[in-house]
Amino acid sequence: MLHYALVFLVIAIIAAVLGFGGIAGAATGIAKILFIIFLILAIIAFFRRAS
Template sequence: MLHYALVFLVIAIIAAILGFGGIAGAAAGIAKILFVIFLILAVIAFFRRAR
């Protein structure tokens, strides 16, 4: 999941450099959502492992 977030972040950066604002914004939004999902799953896994 973190891998996909980083891929979308790289796509957003490249699109922003090339001037594709809409694609860059969409890719950055997807990267943000995937990163938040990754964080939530990581915290859940941490607490399940601790018990």
């Protein structure tokens, strides 16, 4: 999941450099959502492992 978030972040950066604002914004939004999901799942896994 973190891998996909980083891929979308790279796509967003490349699109922003090339001037594709709409695509860059969409890719950034997807990257944020995937990163938040990753964090939530990592925290859940940490607490399940600790107990």
